[in-house]
Amino acid sequence: MTKINLRPMLDADEIMSILATVPDPEVPVLTLNDLGIIRDVNIDESAGTITITLTPTYMGCPATEAIQKMVSDALTDAGYPKPILKEQLIPAWTTEWIKPEALKKLEEYGIAPPGSDTDNEPKRCPNCGSDDYQLVSQFGSTACKSLYRCLQCKEPFEYFKCH
Numbered sequence: 001m002t003k004i005n006l007r008p009m010l011d012a013d014e015i016m017s018i019l020a021t022v023p024d025p026e027v028p029v030l031t032l033n034d035l036g037i038i039r040d041v042n043i044d045e046s047a048g049t050i051t052i053t054l055t056p057t058y059m060g061c062p063a064t065e066a067i068q069k070m071v072s073d074a075l076t077d078a079g080y081p082k083p084i085l086k087e088q089l090i091p092a093w094t095t096e097w098i099k100p101e102a103l104k105k106l107e108e109y110g111i112a113p114p115g116s117d118t119d120n121e122p123k124r125c126p127n128c129g130s131d132d133y134q135l136v137s138q139f140g141s142t143a144c145k146s147l148y149r150c151l152q153c154k155e156p157f158e159y160f161k162c163h
């Protein structure tokens with residue numbers, strides 16, 4: 001018996017474009033593709049299996065399981081078989097893997113994008129563009145962000161820490 005909802009061909013490009021629509025559970029304005037965490041899509045035509053390798057953004061990040069489930073759901077919703085999910089811890093993910101266009105999206109969303117290792121602080125307030133701000137807390141809504149307050153517009157904002 002053939003399943004009518006199953007695609008006859010497994011296409012890596014199409015799989016990538018499906019994964020490119022899956023949002024990051026912690027920063028929904030970014031997709032998994034924006035974050036650069038999808039390391040590999042491997043298709044075994046004869047076995048009919050898809051293996052997806054992901055690198056978690058932060059070690060022990062509670063979002064990892066949620067991300068795996070979202071990837072699995074996105075593919076099965078599109079008629080693909082349930083993928084085999086692999087975690088690749090080395091090399092470790094760094095904020096440098098975030099796609100350049102995604103840094104802009106972060107700022108538009110109100111989160112200051114990551115700086116560099118040597119200059120690990122926001123460039124400017126994402127609300128008004130002022131560079132007159134102060135650190136409120138090393139930890140924001142999640143451990144990967146810290147909380148700042150702009151001294152110009154008085155708005156608090158989060159900074160996606162370089163890592």
Ligand SMILES: [Zn+2]
Pocket residue numbers: 125126127128129130150151152153154155
């Ligand atoms: Zn401001």
